[in-house]
Amino acid sequence: MTSLVGSSLLFSALLLAVWGAVASWTAARRSSSPHALSAERAALAVFLLLTLSCVLLVRAFLVHDFSIRYVAEYSSRNLPLFYLISSLWAGQAGSLLFWVWLLSLYTVAVIRSERRSGDRQLLPATLLSLHLTTAFFLVLTSIATNPFEPLSPAPSDGRGLNPLLRNPMMVLHPPSLYVGFVGFAVPFAYAMAALGTNRLDIAWIRKIRRWTLFAWLFLTLGNLLGAEWAYVELGWGGYWGWDPVENASLLPWITGTAFLHSVIVQERKGLLRVWNFSLIIVTFALTVLGTFITRSGIISSVHAFGRSSLGPLFLVFLIITLAVSFAMLFRRLPSLRRTLELRTLLSEEWAILLTNIALSGWALVVLWGTLFPSVSEALLGRSLTLGAPWFSAMSRPFGIALLFLLAICRALNWGRTDWRAFARRMALPLAVALGVAAVALAGGVKHGAALLAYALAVAVLLAMIVDALRIAKAKAKTSQVSLASALWNLIGRQRRLYGSYIVHIGVAVMFIGIVGSSTFSRSVTRTVSPGETIDIGKYALRFEGLKTESHSDRTSVVARVSVTNSGKAFGEMTSRKDFYPNYEPVTEVGIRSRIHEDLYLVLAGYERDGRATLQVFLNPLTLWLWVGGALAAVGGIVAWLPPRREKTQRTPPKKR
Amino acid sequence: METWILTIFIAGFAFAYVLSPLLKARGTGRRGGSPTPSPDPFGVILQEEVELELAAGKLDQEEAQQLEQLQVPETAETDEIELEIRARRRNLKRR
Numbered sequence: 050m051t052s053l054v055g056s057s058l059l060f061s062a063l064l065l066a067v068w069g070a071v072a073s074w075t076a077a078r079r080s081s082s083p084h085a086l087s088a089e090r091a092a093l094a095v096f097l098l099l100t101l102s103c104v105l106l107v108r109a110f111l112v113h114d115f116s117i118r119y120v121a122e123y124s125s126r127n128l129p130l131f132y133l134i135s136s137l138w139a140g141q142a143g144s145l146l147f148w149v150w151l152l153s154l155y156t157v158a159v160i161r162s163e164r165r166s167g168d169r170q171l172l173p174a175t176l177l178s179l180h181l182t183t184a185f186f187l188v189l190t191s192i193a194t195n196p197f198e199p200l201s202p203a204p205s206d207g208r209g210l211n212p213l214l215r216n217p218m219m220v221l222h223p224p225s226l227y228v229g230f231v232g233f234a235v236p237f238a239y240a241m242a243a244l245g246t247n248r249l250d251i252a253w254i255r256k257i258r259r260w261t262l263f264a265w266l267f268l269t270l271g272n273l274l275g276a277e278w279a280y281v282e283l284g285w286g287g288y289w290g291w292d293p294v295e296n297a298s299l300l301p302w303i304t305g306t307a308f309l310h311s312v313i314v315q316e317r318k319g320l321l322r323v324w325n326f327s328l329i330i331v332t333f334a335l336t337v338l339g340t341f342i343t344r345s346g347i348i349s350s351v352h353a354f355g356r357s358s359l360g361p362l363f364l365v366f367l368i369i370t371l372a373v374s375f376a377m378l379f380r381r382l383p384s385l386r387r388t389l390e391l392r393t394l395l396s397e398e399w400a401i402l403l404t405n406i407a408l409s410g411w412a413l414v415v416l417w418g419t420l421f422p423s424v425s426e427a428l429l430g431r432s433l434t435l436g437a438p439w440f441s442a443m444s445r446p447f448g449i450a451l452l453f454l455l456a457i458c459r460a461l462n463w464g465r466t467d468w469r470a471f472a473r474r475m476a477l478p479l480a481v482a483l484g485v486a487a488v489a490l491a492g493g494v495k496h497g498a499a500l501l502a503y504a505l506a507v508a509v510l511l512a513m514i515v516d517a518l519r520i521a522k523a524k525a526k527t528s529q530v531s532l533a534s535a536l537w538n539l540i541g542r543q544r545r546l547y548g549s550y551i552v553h554i555g556v557a558v559m560f561i562g563i564v565g566s567s568t569f570s571r572s573v574t575r576t577v578s579p580g581e582t583i584d585i586g587k588y589a590l591r592f593e594g595l596k597t598e599s600h601s602d603r604t605s606v607v608a609r610v611s612v613t614n615s616g617k618a619f620g621e622m623t624s625r626k627d628f629y630p631n632y633e634p635v636t637e638v639g640i641r642s643r644i645h646e647d648l649y650l651v652l653a654g655y656e657r658d659g660r661a662t663l664q665v666f667l668n669p670l671t672l673w674l675w676v677g678g679a680l681a682a683v684g685g686i687v688a689w690l691p692p693r694r695e696k697t698q699r700t701p702p703k704k705r
Numbered sequence: 706m707e708t709w710i711l712t713i714f715i716a717g718f719a720f721a722y723v724l725s726p727l728l729k730a731r732g733t734g735r736r737g738g739s740p741t742p743s744p745d746p747f748g749v750i751l752q753e754e755v756e757l758e759l760a761a762g763k764l765d766q767e768e769a770q771q772l773e774q775l776q777v778p779e780t781a782e783t784d785e786i787e788l789e790i791r792a793r794r795r796n797l798k799r800r
Contacts, residue, residue: 053707053708054711056712057708057711057712057715058715060708060716061715061719064716064720065719065720065723069723072723081730083726083727084726086726087726087727090725090726094723098715098719316751317772462758462762462763462764462768463758464764464765464767464771465765519761519763520758522761523757523760523762524757526760527760543753
């Protein structure tokens with residue numbers, strides 16, 4: 050029954066999405082209100098039908114309805130409630146259903162937002178893109194990979210959830226990424242609407258600002274949660290292995306970040322109009338490419354559990370999207386071209402332009418490295434992979450360039466900057482940065498790129514704080530209030546500006562963590578008997594022995610280690626191997642996180658005689674990556690929130 | 706087969722809701738028109754940002770004026786006019 054109803058709901062949603070696209074097209078062509086309203090209603094109906102589908106599938110997981118193949122493949126009776134609900138996106142069919150449900154939710158939110166704004170001229174054309182994208186994903190989920198496919202005879206228990214996915218981070222990581230990925234469909238749809246209706250002014254830029262920021266925010270969170278998951282679950286001591294699927298979610302983040310910055314130049318100077326359209330088209334295409342890489346299995350990845358035969362369909366959709374979008378852009382080129390008015394290189398618009406070039410260059414390098422195995426296979430007949438060291442080495446110059454631009458950009462004016470004013474603004478950040486570099490050098494840090502990165506990160510931190518205070522001082526002076534009051538008022542009112550300060554401070558802090566953990570990490574691997582010790586840095590890890598634990602869903606072999614730090618007791622750490630039925634064993638690592646370094650323990654293997662092979666990592670400053678990421682997310686939220694309304698002074702009614 | 710019958714049933718209900726604006730419009734002959742747009746709150750915020758930058762010495766008057774001009778929305782019509790002006794200029798140059 051669930052299978053029957055679920056499939057019918059999906060087919061109905063597909064028919065409605067197709068009608069929505071037809072009605073949107075007619076509304077946009079003929080300015081027909083009834084068709085526009087019909088397209089809006091179609092979006093609402095699709096959303097309701099897909100919500101029902103999701104509820105139905107979650108219910109099937111909760112009641113262990115193994116007559117549904119998807120439920121039988123991704124859950125079992127002993128799975129905790131938390132993971133039963135998240136099983137919705139554990140496999141491909143459910144992920145796509147969740148994806149298209151999110152898209153329908155975004156579509157309804159866009160309609161609501163447009164109704165509130167009152168300016169609905171772009172809405173029909175915007176809905177056309179959204180309906181077409183929804184229809185494509187509904188074709189996939191209702192025909193190609195239906196989550197309600199029946200299974201007969203139904204087994205008494207399911208296969209269970211992949212143990213790698215039994216992690217709280219993994220419950221949050223995919224939805225965050227999906228919210229980010231799908232979110233970029235909205236600015237893309239507005240861009241297509243602007244091109245289609247020839248409304249090429251800044252109206253569409255203003256409309257998409259918060260949508261883009263929202264998508265970027267969740268993509269940032271998704272990537273961070275994925276990195277955290279890799280750090281605690283994959284057991285190789287790091288958090289970013291430049292895996293193709295990791296890169297696939299990094300790529301739209303990079304171009305999305307570039308877009309967030311370049312639209313400011315269009316808003317402030319009316320420039321980069323063609324570039325902005327191109328960037329949002331590419332960003333949306335990269336979200337589709339990301340799904341294609343994950344689902345096609347063309348490149349081997351840690352996300353191999355996501356492989357399927359849907360790759361060619363995604364590829365066709367990707368090619369059509371790119372061809373149609375760029376054809377529309379090409380058609381409007383005569384109206385879009387503006388001459389770049391160069392007053393001086395020392396200006397904020399040039400800093401943003403260079404930031405865009407650096408981000409785009411980085412994206413191209415990551416894309417090339419990611420697709421290299423497929424390209425080499427096509428050209429040479431054998432698949433060659435570019436490893437993490439290649440990506441790290443190639444990304445380093447871009448990271449340094451971005452930090453440098455970040456450090457100087459807030460000291461620059463729009464239009465032109467006086468050299469002396471620029472030098473005065475940069476004096477404090479530069480002096481402190483040089484001081485930090487000198488202290489680090491004296492402390493034994495000999496790595497040139499790391500020293501430069503630390504100095505620049507400190508310069509960014511200070512440059513942001515100095516600029517935020519300078520603006521607040523100006524506000525305090527003009528409004529004749531205290532500095533603290535002006536600052537508070539500005540954080541509430543100028544949320545985009547002050548949110549960006551927090552984001553950039555977060556990015557600088559993240560760089561401190563990334564440089565520390567990637568440059569100065571070290572590790573020791575040894576096979577030890579109980580009572581033997583492994584030394585790393587100031588730590589001594591004494592292997593106490595192995596023990597076996599039985600749980601309702603798994604059996605675990607646990608290695609216990611007691612740690613001393615410079616001779617003082619530092620507690621006990623454990624790492625274990627979990628054995629789940631139907632799956633390969635997985636390793637759970639032990640981590641002791643401190644402000645300046647992480648001690649990271651992995652049970653790599655064990656012998657029957659009680660010996661264990663332990664791998665110990667000392668990762669400096671890793672904690673700052675998560676702190677910086679959290680700050681960047683907070684800044685993103687501040688920038689996304691609508692501005693606080695100014696209090697209007699009420700005049701008392703006149704007495705008669 | 707059962708799936709298709711149920712699909713027709715569900716989609717039928719949904720389409721009755723979705724198509725009703727078109728059926729009503731046919732009765733009343735209503736077409737076209739868009740509501741008047743309300744002012745964009747972010748335009749106000751940008752204006753405040755510019756004022757702050759002027760006060761903090763991060764922007765000069767010339768830039769501020771240029772920015773103000775940019776905030777005037779272009780319409781499809783103005784773009785068409787611009788294209789026509791360009792075409793006429795090109796023709797004049799050729800002559």
